[in-house]
Amino acid sequence: MIKFYFHPSPNPLKIALYLEETGEPYELIPVDTRKGEQHADTFKAINPNAKTPAMQDGDIRVFDSNAMLIYLAEKTGKFLPANTPQNKAEMYSWLMFVATGIGPYCGQAVHFKHFAPQPQEYAVNRYDFEAWRHWHIIDDVLAAQPYMMGNDYSIVDMSVWGWARVAPFVLGAQAWEKLPHVKRLLDQINARPAAQRAEALKTQFTFKTEVDAEARKMLFPSNERLKV
Numbered sequence: 001m002i003k004f005y006f007h008p009s010p011n012p013l014k015i016a017l018y019l020e021e022t023g024e025p026y027e028l029i030p031v032d033t034r035k036g037e038q039h040a041d042t043f044k045a046i047n048p049n050a051k052t053p054a055m056q057d058g059d060i061r062v063f064d065s066n067a068m069l070i071y072l073a074e075k076t077g078k079f080l081p082a083n084t085p086q087n088k089a090e091m092y093s094w095l096m097f098v099a100t101g102i103g104p105y106c107g108q109a110v111h112f113k114h115f116a117p118q119p120q121e122y123a124v125n126r127y128d129f130e131a132w133r134h135w136h137i138i139d140d141v142l143a144a145q146p147y148m149m150g151n152d153y154s155i156v157d158m159s160v161w162g163w164a165r166v167a168p169f170v171l172g173a174q175a176w177e178k179l180p181h182v183k184r185l186l187d188q189i190n191a192r193p194a195a196q197r198a199e200a201l202k203t204q205f206t207f208k209t210e211v212d213a214e215a216r217k218m219l220f221p222s223n224e225r226l227k228v
């Protein structure tokens, strides 16, 4: 059975949604990143990058959420677009766009707005601008068609959903007024029982919620270099 290494944050939620949508059997293994469990050697044998999500399927390991979505979709054949070169090109492009654009820029925007020790106007401006720019591109796609790949719900929408859930935390209170089509997709996916089950997974464990000194040390190891 698949072992799914999970923390209730945007990238792992994409995989939780996929597993719940497909009914693929899995064992949920919590990784409390605020306690530093991602840095354990046993976990890094599965994800050398020391981040969630990751998974083991027999003796196969997979890490990085969008790689995991592709792996799972190819394994089950579910939530993939029709197998044409054009569809594949479009799907890979959007999955990479989410993985290299939406995720990192949202993550850095959150970091500099909510967690950096001092206000960093330059960094906040850059990452807020880029996060908005990426979300407007997604919003424009969804203005023209129901789902990211056209008429059918796919792994690209699941990848977008992981981050859309937290858009107001990333972008601020105006997120939904300015991104109505992303909001429409979010509401549609949230209404699905699989999404509700995915969101409820966190209640099976007690994850640390405080971002205290210990959590900062585990999540932001670069800060250690600033100490003299």
Ligand SMILES: N[C@@H](CCC(=O)N[C@@H](CS)C(=O)NCC(=O)O)C(=O)O
Pocket: 007, 009, 010, 011, 012, 033, 038, 050, 051, 052, 053, 063, 064, 065, 066, 099, 103, 218, 219
């Ligand atoms: N590119 C990776 C990013 C994974 C990532 O940043 N995961 C976050 C949760 S959303 C994490 O585990 N953070 C803990 C840490 O950075 O130590 C993916 O898409 O899976």
